[in-house]
Amino acid sequence: MIYVYIFVYSSIIGSFLHVFAQNFPQQKPFLFRRSHCDYCEKSLSYHQMIPIFSFFIQKGRTKCCKKKLSPLYIIQEISLPFLILLFYGLFKFEFMTSIHFIIFLFLYFFLLTDLYFLHVPNLMILLFLIIVCFYRFLYYSMILIIIQFIASLFVYSLFYFFVRKGFGLGDIKILIILGTALGFVNSYKIFFISLILALLAIGLAVLLQKFPRTKMIPFVPFLFLGYVCYLFLEAGIV
Structure with a gap:
């Protein structure tokens, strides 16, 4: 069960860091506003922002304008939880x-x-x-x-x-x-x-x-x- 918790929370952290990295260098607000589509800027519903699952459910495309999402979304949403799970599995975070x-x-x-x-x-x-x-x-x-x-x-x-x-x-x-x-x-x-x-x-x-x-x-x-x-x-x- 601990692996499930680590994976879920790591996915959330990874998703937050991705949004942070996209907006902070451009001095765009992101903490107190709804996420929006990268193309048409339409506000996203909550079920469109679930890490990993939303990408596959939407087949790698935006739901509003059907344009292809950057592969960085799914790569970072999977890679961060995978690495943290790997660290835990190998040495239980002791190192x-x-x-x-x-x-x-x-x-x-x-x-x-x-x-x-x-x-x-x-x-x-x-x-x-x-x-x-x-x-x-x-x-x-x-x-x-x-x-x-x-x-x-x-x-x-x-x-x-x-x-x-x-x-x-x-x-x-x-x-x-x-x-x-x-x-x-x-x-x-x-x-x-x-x-x-x-x-x-x-x-x-x-x-x-x-x-x-x-x-x-x-x-x-x-x-x-x-x-x-x-x-x-x-x-x-x-």
């Missing part, structure tokens, strides 16, 4: 401490904003940093936090200065916060794994001739996947 869960949700939000807008909102970056510093302050000395922050700031800023092409400033800010939260060495592990995944994905796209050379490729999704891989490595799963 997935509160700091890891905070990082996981923030990275997932940034993944969505990067996919939609190639943008990482500065206000959310600041909130992410504040929460991370507060959490670290509860368990570690302020001197250690400052050292980790300065080390991460120096190395990743230097990297951005010399290798700017292919990376956004938002990616670097996230890496600096990861270095502050987990330590520079661990953030570098995540960065290295992310780079490998990105290169593999781009290489495969080139082989399949699906790589648009003029289009920018969002890097935050690879950071998110790199972080997930890092969690499995640290937990001794792989």
